Amino acid sequence: MSSALDRQVRPIYDALDTGSNKSAIVTCNKILKKQPKNELVKALKALALVRSQKVEESLVLCDEVLAAKPTDDGVLTAMMHVLRGLGRHRDTVVMFEDAFKKEPTNEDLGAQTFLSNVRAGHWKSAQQIATKLYKTFQEDRYLYWSVMSAVLQANDMSTSIAMRPVLYQLANRLISSSPTPSFHSADRFHLHLSILRELKLYDEAMKLLDSEIGIHICQSSLVCNEMRRDIYRLKGLLIEEGKKAEILITEKKDRNWLEFLSVIDATFSTVDSDKDATIAECSRVKDLFTGIMENDGKRDRSGLLALLELEKRCRQYGLPTDSTRMVDLIQQYFEKIGDKACCFEDLLPYVHLAGDDLSRWTSFLQSVPSTVTTTNELQRSTNSHKLLRHNLAQSDLTIEAELSRATLYTKQYLEGLQLGKDLPTTELQPADDLAILAGHAFISLWVLSNDEKYLLNAVSLLEFASSKSKQSFRIRLMLIRLYRILGAPSPALEHYRAMRIKQIQNDTLSHFLFSRSSMFSLAPSGDLTLMSEYVEASQIYINNSQDTPEFIVRAFTSEKYSQIPEFISFENRLECSLQRDISKLEHTRMRLAFEPVSVDIIDMELIESKFIFDREHFDNRDYKVMPNYQPRIQQTLNEQTLLFGKSEGLGWLWSFLKLYVRAFQHGSDLDETVEEKLLIGDRPKHIPNAHHCPLKERLHQRSEEELLELTPHELTYIRYADVLADWLEPHHDYVRPPPAVVLAEAAKQTELKTGHPLKGIELPVLDGISNGHKKDEEAPPVTEAPAELTTFFDDMKARFEKVKEQSSPTEALAVACLMQEALILFMLETLRFKQASVVKIHKLGNLVASFKAIRTHALAAVRDVSAQLVKMSENEGTVEQRKIIVDSCAEVTMSELDHDFVLNVAKKLSDARKKVLEGYGKGMLRVCTLYAN
């Protein structure tokens, strides 16, 4: 670049860096006046335009620059950002490939071309370019790039199963041809081993592993050692692995649990062929572990836990063993580790006892003193409660018995608080788990009796515990679930926010907030809280698609091959996250209630929901973060506290998605061919052969399995929606203007907006078809409106009458929400027929006339329910209502947890119910007004 030009463009870069896109555009225009052909300035202007959301204008410039096939580094870099902003990753690849073809000796350009293929996930061409780079520039790293690319191509979902071994063989040939051996670096070594493992060339792998340098690498590289362990196991070398592990344990004092497992696996590896030998080996290993246990004392619990695991396996394989030994060991473990929080979790795999064992263990636990004067005692007592609770039988789970447990836990909790009273607010209280246990018992009581007062007790106690231990996220998670069940979404949101959920947690934990959240959305009455929470949370997916590929590139440039498959899997799991699309769907449902349905919304939602429809989803939702101390014969706490006892899975998503994709397709003029032409940016990668039948057929399929994930109310709504869609589909398909007409209109709009014609579209002559009439097809007959469309509203209203008596408004809101949604869906499905010209040309007068009766009926029902919700809200937030709640909480109102505290909880709960009932009711009324005509 000449220094004069450099001086001229510097301000543009500065403006772009500081986000002043406007001033960047102004500067670009100034230079372009004098030098209209300056590619760099054009590229920078395109970038500034993309960043100011002026996509159409940017496209024009972008294509001009691309057509000139640039090779200048600055232009290429700017264009890379432009194309990324437009989602045109494939064009980036082509641009670099063209540039590299022009300058095949430019190494940097070659590497950039390779990396652009990496960003786009084009492993096949990446592999070819890397091979070419290696041939031309003779750098080892290019060879390894090509090896890695071949492996990634093999692992790609779009590669056929038959091709996979071929690609691995290619990778093996390439890596074997390397002039420097793979043990040059741990990551190259790891890559080599992974190829040999895949090809089952274990002997070759062993040769590498058993070499001096191989042993050395595995000693200091965890990833390589994990690979080594795996290869030994696959090769069946359990005994050798056991010996190695034993040396590590005894000589190097290694306490990695994996080593202990290796010793135990080795012990039982001959159990089928030589039982006597196994018995002898067992007793030797027992002595070994006993020695370690005695030696380590309290410093490390591996020895004792290994003895437990050994005993468990002995029993599994039916080897002779002392009948009392298992319980002896468990008790010994409790004696020693009982004052640590992890004791319960450590012992879980070993306490599934029965008969005499169980009664011995139970009476042992019952004899643990229930005093909580020291932290150690407190922890022991807590552990004994958890372990006792875990093994409770059905006969132990009566109301009386659970109630006395709840009271015991609560009393001990309040006593135990004394131990932590001087701790700073940033510390957890040592007694927290007792409050959590009491919460469990109250929830179990609710499950047993269906009496809401137990949930109120749980909330009061947990709110108190949360006020004493502000950092306990486990208490907050329980409260979030309980408030949602109790129909009080705003305190649930408060607790959610207090946990400072951010970044990746917006994917793994947002189910606590967004699960079935449209029933709590007050958007139509002007409160956009939930919708904006969604927008904020979904930012993580944008970050993922923008940032993660850059780190895959970095891992290539720093040759950390062991990380690359993991990064790709991470990116893919986040991109195709089930939670992402479940909350997206909830957002769509909220949005439809908030904005009047229009063609713009329909078109946009159609494209987005179709992308979702073709994804292979991954469930990243973290449920394990919820505590669970419920008896093992009961459901887990997580299952017990899901709204309506059901978690939305793939079946739920498909059920609703099919409904909405169909409805949006009906309402939209964008059929497949139009969409193809108008869409800017790449489509998501498709997996060939994953779906055998066409979209339209798949949309019509409803499977029992999917529908099982719905609540009864949701199921009724889906049935209604299907009837509605089936009834109107033929008319939509007939009336929809042909693609040519739609494209012509789009072209006209674009030209009006940008002054440039729409690129890449050749418009056919439109004479004769401009009115959209398909002359060669017969119009479908107009049929009578299905009765289900009106009876749905009657049915749902009847259900509402029934559930509104419940003190928690949650189910009433769920029914009301679906009624409102059904009304909106009806408006969406009939939007096309609002145009008088369409009705006239196609003689649809009779069809449209039948809409009115349905709409009037639906509006009346929704209005009625909305008025009732507002009425219900008037009963909340009152002195009487608070008193009812306070009186229900008698079980926990004691000592520090006094009447005043409970009264505050009651106020918070009842006010929140009032807010949601009133807001939802008024919102429904607004929706009705919107569609009254």
Next chain:
Amino acid sequence: MSVLRSFKATDMFTFNNINLDIWTETYNVGFYLSYLSRWPDLCCVQESPNGRQMGYVIGKAEGSNTEWHGHVTAISVAPEYRRLSLARKMMTLLEMVSDNIYRGYFVDLYVRCTNNVAIELYEGLGYSVYRRVREYYGNLGVGKGGRDEEDAFDMRKPLSRDPGRRSVRTNGRDMLVSAHDVP
């Protein structure tokens, strides 16, 4: 007693029981990926026998000449797994890799001047205060500790490449530097 294994990108999906703790920051995805794409061997996880994450350490290698060293960027253990010497084991691994693979002169880490439990732990492992960094941490709003709350000790432990222990000093607590002067 726990499984010591490498930190993987997908561990981000399951580290909530560690990261929801107030003392542990959840960084953006790029933070973890940038460490893993450069120093994967300085990042590891402790896992319980039934597969729950108990804690992790994230480290890097940096500095030039005799300042070349291993650095502990983040070390965290979930509340229910504290006092089980997990941090000690992860530190041992990080020191071993910094020594054998990176051939660093020392390992260093930053700790709040108020965090006596941690300081004692690190001293027990052979670390000593090299300097005090002013206003290194943002205020958590707890306030009780005053200045100590925001200042950090930079603690160091020499590795085998520094047999003369030139990377440490005895009067480190008195050496004050500002946060701008440290990397």
